[in-house]
Amino acid sequence: MKKFITTIKNIFSIEDLRRRILNTLLFLVIFRLGSFVVLPGVNPNRLPGRSEGVLGILDNLLGGAFSNASIFGLGIMPYISASIVVQLLTVALPAAQKMQKEGESGRKKLNQYTRYLTIVITLAQSVAYLTSTIPNEAITIDRTFFMVSSMIILTAGTIFCMWLGEKITDKGIGNGISMLIMIGIISRFPAAISGEALSRGSNGILFFIMEIIVLFFVVMGVVMITQATRRIPVQYAKQVIGNKVYGGQRQYIPLKLNAAGVMPIIFAQTLMFLPATVASFWADRSELANSTAAVFSDFTSWQYNVLFAVLIILFTFFYTAISVSPKNISDDMKKNGGFIPGVKPGAQTTEYIDQILSKITLPGAIFLAIIAIFPAIASLFGITREFAAFYGGTSLLIMVGVVLDTLQQIESYLLMRHYEGLMKSGRIRGRSENVAVA
Structure with a gap:
């Protein structure tokens, strides 16, 4: 126990490490708070509650944001899907393989393509999410306006989660994207x-x-x-x-x-x-x-x-x-x-x-x-x-x-x-x- 306390003191005595840990905690708190902000025009009392099957697994990974109809309802998952697609393309397409071998410049190009693909996937998934998980009785405004505004908000929420993950990697400790998924799991x-x-x-x-x-x-x-x-x-x-x-x-x-x-x-x-x-x-x-x-x-x-x-x-x-x-x-x-x-x-x-x-x-x-x-x-x-x-x-x-x-x-x-x-x-x-x- 004494060694553990000494190690904790050593960790917080390093200024750079202490700042990174505090930054990580701040970003994670922001992410968790956003998971409870419900989409505009949704009555949370009329939502069906926790999903089952594949949607239940997704809800577990997102820490309940999916079933809460949150602005982070899709979380970081579209970015992960886009990353998997790009990774598979680097195996199948010679042009993608060439970019991967170009070093830092090639990785930046692949990351940029991953971000663009994330937006496309988020827009597609937001339509399925809004139509299949939010019942009509839970929507309190015009449905057409709700669909358009919610698609934009969900896409912006995913982009913001992606930005949080990158900031944790750059300014915090650990892999940012993985940290966001882990905090969602631990919250349950x-x-x-x-x-x-x-x-x-x-x-x-x-x-x-x-x-x-x-x-x-x-x-x-x-x-x-x-x-x-x-x-x-x-x-x-x-x-x-x-x-x-x-x-x-x-x-x-x-x-x-x-x-x-x-x-x-x-x-x-x-x-x-x-x-x-x-x-x-x-x-x-x-x-x-x-x-x-x-x-x-x-x-x-x-x-x-x-x-x-x-x-x-x-x-x-x-x-x-x-x-x-x-x-x-x-x-x-x-x-x-x-x-x-x-x-x-x-x-x-x-x-x-x-x-x-x-x-x-x-x-x-x-x-x-x-x-x-x-x-x-x-x-x-x-x-x-x-x-x-x-x-x-x-x-x-x-x-x-x-x-x-x-x-x-x-x-x-x-x-x-x-x-x-x-x-x-x-x-x-x-x-x-x-x-x-x-």
């Missing part, structure tokens, strides 16, 4: 844990304590797997420049066990609503379609979870393949005079890295699948749906990843100022650590 935790405690009552306090203990070990397991890396040794040749000898040291390429992060779960969750949606069109004509729609609308059914797990495993391999390129790693090593001991540079190095990446991706994919279906397993044990969501899935992975990223940056500030780090041994490795050759 107090209500979820209090609801679970009340549902157990005084007679179920022992079971509630066991739930907290299980949640603790699940979080620790997610942290360990998120931190896990397979290190490939790289030897650099010695170079004599003038009277000095450079190189000759051994370094490592850290390949993460879970290189895809949370993206496979997001992709799989998007597709998991297709079977129930398609089957619902023939539900009145076919008993099979009716039962299929019922099965895939229940996230605790074994059919739903088996298909969900298979999709996550497939998407993990797909996203790892497009985000980590063995050929690029091999080419970078060759340019810098590095080689893997016992492996020839070039094609053999690429094949060697690809084989290792394939071997570690499988256990990482299986882990992601287990984490994704863990909330369904928790629900089968009688845990409330709101509290079960924190046992795994997108929410837990995002929270763990963002916390690790933030702690990594704080530790870097402490070590640069010659203070003791947050850990006695080892280092905190966040998601921001890219696979690269030093």
Whole structure:
């Protein structure tokens, strides 16, 4: 406890770090306040309340702003969708690949295109949001004027959230976009844990304590797997420049066990609503379609979870393949005079890295699948749906990843100022650590 207090004092004794932490807290407070500002012309007392299904997942990520008909009702999600589209285009389009390789100028162009695409996606999603989630009886003004004004307000709200995220990254601590998502998820935790405690009552306090203990070990397991890396040794040749000898040291390429992060779960969750949606069109004509729609609308059914797990495993391999390129790693090593001991540079190095990446991706994919279906397993044990969501899935992975990223940056500030780090041994490795050759 004494070491913890000393570390906190060290953190706030660094002026730049203290200012960044306070800036981050200020931006997050602004974001949360905006989540409670209802769109003009909406009577909040006539709103249907919390959504279910994919809309319920979106509402969890936005901290209730979606169901509140807030000016931040779409939050940062259109920007994330635009970022995913642009990232996929850098794999499919040669022109986008060229921009990505142009360095800082290329990244600025891609970021600008992402912002433009965000506006287009927000306008399209705002129409669907206003027509499907806000009933006519909740609208107190002319509907046409309400639709036009709300589309503009929702688009401006998303752009403002995007600006807040960028300001947190520049002036605060941690990744701004991820921080906005995490604060939305955490905002639901107090209500979820209090609801679970009340549902157990005084007679179920022992079971509630066991739930907290299980949640603790699940979080620790997610942290360990998120931190896990397979290190490939790289030897650099010695170079004599003038009277000095450079190189000759051994370094490592850290390949993460879970290189895809949370993206496979997001992709799989998007597709998991297709079977129930398609089957619902023939539900009145076919008993099979009716039962299929019922099965895939229940996230605790074994059919739903088996298909969900298979999709996550497939998407993990797909996203790892497009985000980590063995050929690029091999080419970078060759340019810098590095080689893997016992492996020839070039094609053999690429094949060697690809084989290792394939071997570690499988256990990482299986882990992601287990984490994704863990909330369904928790629900089968009688845990409330709101509290079960924190046992795994997108929410837990995002929270763990963002916390690790933030702690990594704080530790870097402490070590640069010659203070003791947050850990006695080892280092905190966040998601921001890219696979690269030093």
